[in-house]
Amino acid sequence: METERYSIIFSSSTGNTKELADTIYEVLPKEKCDYFGVSKEEPQSDKVYIGFWTNQGNADKETLELLKKLKNKKIFLFGTAGFGGSQEYFQKVLGQIKESIDSSNKIIGEYMCQGKMPQSVRERYVKMKEQPNYMPNLDMMIKNFDSALSHPDKNDLDKLRKMVEE
Incomplete structure (x- = not known):
């Protein structure tokens, strides 16, 4: 064909x-x-x-x-x-x-x-963790970012x- x-x-x-x-x-x-x-x-x-x-x-x-x-x-x-x-x-x-x-x-x-994703995304997540009442899924989001790098x-x-x- x-x-x-x-x-x-x-x-x-x-x-x-x-x-x-x-x-x-x-x-x-x-x-x-x-x-x-x-x-x-x-x-x-x-x-x-x-x-x-x-x-x-x-x-x-x-x-x-x-x-x-x-x-x-x-x-x-x-x-x-x-x-x-x-x-x-x-x-x-x-x-x-x-x-x-x-x-x-x-x-x-x-x-x-x-x-x-751009490194700035991870940096934003890390900065968010410095806040007193940060989102509970932030660690999962950082882990996802790291696994996406490859x-x-x-x-x-x-x-x-x-x-x-x-």
Whole structure:
């Protein structure tokens, strides 16, 4: 079966989602790629890989705006989240994102993994702990930050590679 033309469009504030986009681009035939990069314009390709970073349990604003414009596309969603080493959390985020996608589109795949966050986030948590009545889950948030530092890792990228190849 001949591979159809595609575009890879992504938003990446810390480089994590770009790493996923690069992995997808490595797997797919380069000659079939119409566009690779950041864009607010509707892609010409019928098949579109759309990457996002998670902001408050949803995709970033730019990605949501792009998704709302798309009609009659085959969409593969991929993204990263600093919080959430759990599939349940990732599914919740993907569910939120899908609410912004027109029903004329078809979701052909989805992938999320944890991604590292800026050091300033950890510093903010540590500073919050200095307050007399700090949030009880702050230690858990610091632990999550530390575990996210290695992501996306080789295992994350291998899983994505396998999904795209199928």
